Amino acid sequence: MQSPLPSPKKSNNWLGLYIALGIVWGCSFIFIKLGLEFLTPVGVAFGRVSLGALTLVFWARYKNIALPTDKKIWAHLWVVAMLLNVIPGVLFAQAETQVTSILAGIINAVTPLMTLLAIMIVFRAEKLKSFQVIGLLLGFLGVLTVLGAWNGLGANPISAVLALLLAVTCYGFSFPYTRKFILPYKLKPEAMAATQVSAGAVTLLPFYLMDGIAKNEYRPGPVFAMIALGVFGSGFAYIWNFKIMEAAGSAIASSVTYVTPLVAVIVGIIFLGERITWNEPVGALVVLVGAAIGQGRISLGKRESNR
Secondary structure, three states, X not given: OOOOOOOOOOOOOOHHHHHHHHHHHHHHHHHHHHHOOOEOHHHHHHHXXXXXXXXXXXXXXXXXXXXXXXXXXXXXXXXXXXXXXXHHHHHHHHHOOOOOHHHHHHHHHHHHHHHHHHHHHOOOOXXXXXXXXXXXXXXXXXXXXXXXXXXXXXXXXXXXXXXXXXXXXXXXXXXXXXXXXXXXXXXXXXXXXXXXXXXXXXXXXXXXHHHOEOOOOOOHHHHHHHHHHHHHXXXXXXXXXXXXXXXXXXXXXXXXXXXXXXXXXXXXXXXXXXXXXXXXXXHHHHHHHHHHHHOOOOOXXXXXXXX
16 A cells, blocks of 8 residues: 555664563553552643653753754644643543553553554545455454443443543554654654653643642652653653654554553553453454454455555
8 A cells, every 4th residue: 555654664673662662551551550549640641741751851961862943843743742641641540540450451452453543544545445444343343342342331431441442542643643744854763752742741730730649648659650650651662662663664663552451461460469351351352453454464365456
């Protein structure tokens, strides 16, 4: 398929960063759950981006990398911040006040499907191919399986489920948006990441000042969880994310969520004692297979040619 977006560089140097990103973002769901012990959902979202912004700005200065001054670039990066930091940051934290970190991590696996949908509908002028439709339908079936739709939604409140799905929709749209409107400027990943996360921190600051602290109880575990979430999950991880997009493309970058559910399940069970039902991993597998089919990683035989 032809795409209006620039072709990614041919390199395998992104593989190590891809694995590291999957682990860091996979652990982010347990960090959110711990942060909610003393912060509100808005407080968690602001805490992670403010710590991430400090980390990235200092790192950019250490590397002698200047932040962009063009207002148009800042505007585009603010949109990315809304899609990657502000809206999902609040929604994931809000949802995790009602559901397990494991469920949040598994629903996050829908991101590649949302990225595919965004690329097909918004960022390119081509009709859907049959294998893409199959991938999307299979992914939707996987989500219903994860949620145990035959039992209603079980113990999962509809508001929390909708918040998670809206959050991953934002994630999905952020990847092709970044490739189309940000990467053509050829900025350093450190400059892009620092500007994006700083824009998110500034946006969330007034909301944090109004309602950011849930209770004045600062135990070491939750505090260190927020530090890790900010410095790595909303800090260095975005540098790695931009580097992966530059080297491998937005579809592969978004597929890091193939790794995050596994990490989220493992750490949720080990450290929080959360329980997992049979339908959650089965549904997650169906979602991932659907995403792989939709992105063309699993062939269904002869495909409509338009490559």
